[in-house]
Amino acid sequence: MPGLVRRVVIFAAVDGLILQPQDQSSQRAVPELRIHYTNNGSATLRSDIHTNLAHLAALEAYGIHLLQGLLNVSSTSYLISILQRQQVAQIRGSPVYVITSVALVPLSSQSAARQAIEQTKETQGISRSQILTERIHYETSTDEGSCNSDGHITDHSRRVPKSLSPPYNTVQRKSHQSIDSVAQDVIRNRGQYGRFVEGWFSRKGWTTERRRAQGMSTDDMGKQENTQTREWSISAQAGNSHQELLGGLEHAAAAAAATNPSTKSAPGQAPPRKDVASTLLAKLLQTTKMLFASHSFFFSYDHDITRMLGDQITKPPNHSLHQTVDSLVGGRAKIANACSMTDTRLQFFWNQHLAAPFIENGDHAYVLPVMQGFVGQRPFRINPSPSIDPTIVKANDFEDTGDVIDTQKCSETDSSFLLTLISRRSVRRPGLRYLRRGVDDAGHTANSVETEQILSRASWGPNGRVYSFTQYRGSIPLFFSQSPYAFKPVPVILHSFNTNHAAFKCHFSNLVSRYGDVQIALLVDKHGSEAEIGQQYEKHTKRMVAEGGVGGIQPAFEWFDFHAACRGMRFENVALLMDTLGGRLDRFGMTVEAGGHLSTRQKGVLRTNCMDCLDRTNVVQSACGSRALEKQLLEEGVKVDLQTDATTQWFNTLWADNGDAVSKQYSSTAALKGDYTRTRKRNYRGALNDVGLTLTRYYNNTVNDYFSQAAIDYLLGTVTEQVFEEFEDKMMSNDPAISMQTVRTNAIHSSKIVIADQGEDLVGAWTLMSPVEANTVRTFPFEEIILLLTDAALYAVRFDWNAEKVSSFERVDLCSVFGITHGTYITSTLTATQTDETKNVGLVIKYHPGKENIAGFNTRSLSTAVGQDFQSVSNANIAHRASTGNFFNSKRKGLLPASSDQTAKDLDTKILAFKALPALSSFAGIKENDGAVGTISEKQLVSDICDNIKRVAYGDEDMAGSDTGLSWGFVENKEIVSLKEARRSTGYLEQWGHELKKLVWA
DSSP states (O other): OOOOOOOEEEEEETTEEEEEESOOOSSSOOOOEEEEOOSSSOOOEEOOOOOOOGGGHHHHOOEESEEEEEEEETTEEEEEEEEEEEEEEEETTEEEEEEEEEEEEEOSOHHHHHHHHHHHHHHHTOOHHHHHHHHHHHTTOOTTOOBOTTSOBOOOSOOOOSSOOOOSOOSOSOTTSOHHHHHHHHHHTHHHHOHHHHHHHSTTTTHHHHHHHTTOOSTTHHHHGGGSOOOOOGGGGTTOOHHHHHHHHHHHHHHHHHTOGGGOOOTTSOOOOOOHHHHTHHHHHHHHHHHHTSSOEEEOSSSOTTSOGGGOOOOOTTOOGGGTOOOSSTTSOOOOOGGGTTOOOOSSOTTTTTTHHHHHTTOGGGOOOOEEEEEEEEEEEEOOOTTSOTTBOOGGGEEEOOSOOOGGGOOTTOOEEEEEEEEEEOSSSOOOTTTSOSBOTTSOBTTOEEEEEEEEETTOOTTSEEEEEEEEEOOOSSOEEOOTTSSSOOOEEOSOHHHHHHHHHHHHHHHHHHHSEEEEEEOSOSSGGGHHHHHHHHHHHHHHHHTTOBTTBOOEEEEOOHHHHTTTTOGGGHHHHHHHHHHHHHHHOOEEEETTEEEEOOOEEEEEEOSSSSHHHHHHHHHHHHHHHHHHHHHTTOBOOTTTOGGGHHHHHHHHHHHHHHHHHHHSSOOTTHHHHHHSOOOHHHHHHHHHHHHHHHHIIIIIHHHHHHHHHHHHTSBOTHHHHHHHHHSSOOOTTSOHHHHHHHHHHHHGGGOOOTTOOEEEEEEEEEESSTTOSSOSOEEEEEEEEESSEEEEEEEETTTTEEEEEEEEEGGGEEEEEEEEBOOOOSSTGGGOTTTOEEEEEEEOOOTTOEEEEESSSEEEEEOOOOTTOOOGGGTSOOTTSOHHHHHHTTOSOTHHHHHHHHSOOEEEEEEOOOSBOSBTTOBSSOGGGTTSOHHHHHHHHHHHHHHHHHOSSOSTTOTTOOOSOSEEEOOSBOHHHHHHHSOHHHHHHHHHHHHHHO
8 A cells, every 4th residue: 555645736727726745755656636626515536537737736726734634614615735844753763743824725626726826825925937947856855855764764853942832823814014013022132032032933943943952064054955854834824914814814714605596596586595514614714724833733754652652553564554443442342332322523633524535535644633623743862961860860960852852862871861642632522622622422521632642762673672651531421611701710510410420421431441440539629510510420430330330440539629629829748639649540550652562551541630721720730740750760770859859840840831722622712820831930920921811711711702613513523613603693503422313312201291191192202492481482591392283182292301300281172273384484584594594484273271281390309280270161072072082073063053163263262373493413323303204394394294284183184175163264374473473573683682792792
């Protein structure tokens, strides 16, 4: 099988984008690939290309490092490719890179693709001569350098500075001030800011810094520039302001929309329904570029960074890298777990959905697995003092070497070590703080991150030992939510105890399958708002242990009240927790590889969490990592105290960088308490900094995160384009924490308790929307309720979806129902989806109150209250059903006098109003309406409900044209609330409020 393509050139040809590999160093060359232009959102890939590309090279091509995949949205597709990268580590001689920028090229037409390519070349400062120079160089050399005698690839990319933590949004907010002016100002004052910013902003980028570190002259940089592989630095964007970047994205989106036939209408025809996704396309593209430029995504061409040390495997020669990455189970036997069987996504393969078209087409050489998280590496040397015991290292014996060590210059007897930290963020239950909390029904938790600390010799020699210690963090594995609009929101536990416990056991089944034994470290407060959820966590753990644990493993539970123990900024008291857990952690051990073979494997994992799994968790995990490193160095004959050694600041910085990275990905800010993690000291300056970070988090939680969450879900393939309609309606997307199909099925089953008469047979059950206030059609808000139909009555059941129990119900005897109206039911006119008359439909059931009608409510138990007698009608047959079992059949057979029709019209009338739920869900592959009606439209659903009620109430005979003398129909097709009527009732204040929300959130 051909090797992995590492660099390609993109051509905008007439009939599609052509991807031409430029590093054909493998024995089997990778063929060029054509991606046809499309307007249906599904790109076609072909490998049989016979096109002359010479005339396209200078104008329409630019080099990229590899592909992340295809983004399909709004009837078109976008090719996502890695444009910039930086090396952050090397593992066994294989470089590890972080993505710093991506390019998005539309696949709607040649003109749109050419425009995007030209825009990208312009923003990167790439000239025609540079492209031609790169193409000439590609023919003689690969991007990655040459192979050494051991078969390892020597990397020539630039080094990464020690303190590289650019903000999540690196674009300047002020449109009138270009980034270039800022860069010039910083360079002009480099004496004040240091050599770091000179490398950051200069056109030569880190090349100058790298050459200086290698002892080479920088005077001949210009002479060698045309003969070296070009590595574009982040400073290439220095000439473009925020408005230019956004304008380019909007231009590309507009060009794609211009060629989209779905956005056009023929003369004389009504305009087509608004494509909500297309209206948010520019924001989605901008969010995508910012997300991938956040220094949060990592990859390696040769080393599988998604697997722990003990789970690394030798890639078969006929397999591509993406076919061997990422094992959820690891090297242990899989415990039967039905919870995760339906989720085919790999744990850490972030771009699996984006790369699916290439995988399905068999173009495996173009698929590069990308992982979100953190990769950091610090080399250090140990120089023991000769006058003392060489196994005891003093403070001045540690030497931080700063940059990545060149492994080719290190021998196996060298005293240099490498400490590598890898954090892997799971793609299951992904998202942002407050929008993704707790667990889902498959046992996956929010903010789930696996962190592995690896100690090795700098040479990675085959005779040396390599140590690995792994920890895990994840949200509390229960269903709960917190409001993003409060500074310290109270956790609200959702769903029943049994539902929570099922997901709880699924979660620990996943952990046991992957790691073995589990030690829980809970850091939330034992008093105050966090106490209840901590108590529930403990209660579920005890029940799980009482049930025999999971697979014979009984996780241990330790509740450490971090704030109480470390009150007064005494964070060193975390050592008390380490003392408590020390014995169990020693039994877990660590993974050790000696002589190229696995000698021992870590037998368990420490699972740490606070409320966010960020700040308190970072402090505890770094302390645990420090403890593990001390033991690993002791195995190497070196005794050191990392807690008190002032020269081990690099270790604290590495863990602080990891904490900041994990925090930025979940809360969009650096971690709190970072000053202690970096310096092992806590002061009031750090506390004030935390206040600022808290305010920034609050702003992001309430403003920025809603659309970002929808974009993340869409990029991962967990939702469809429907998510953008949901976002436009509610300015947020739904949380797929638990399958609504399962919830609704269980709710319908629970609702059957309201059917008091055992003789009643259930005919049908549906979940619908209904006004909170009874006997109205327009009162907001609406809530989801359950409609039960038996052979005797209708039951409108209001359900507590969090507690999973019936809160109240109303029973309407079919005898008292005298009509149903179904049709358009518009409840709001603020968005295109809300005004769609084909999707906003409902029904109104009209009935007369009577003694057979019962209202019930639920406090601790279900109680009922019988309604008033039906006193206005003298004929007793109206008060009960005839012996034939049907009110209307009784009436039709002459049991009721003809005068009763007129009498019924004069009676008090009540209504039950219902609106159909959306037929389509934003969750990929899921329908909103479940069961037999899962694939039908909203109109058909409402029509079926009406037909069922009519059939049960009247039988199979049609009332129209009957000899009963009835002057009114039972089922009537008529608008409930028309679009015109809904628009009249929508006030200016409501419209302005929605526009303000769109301005802020969208």
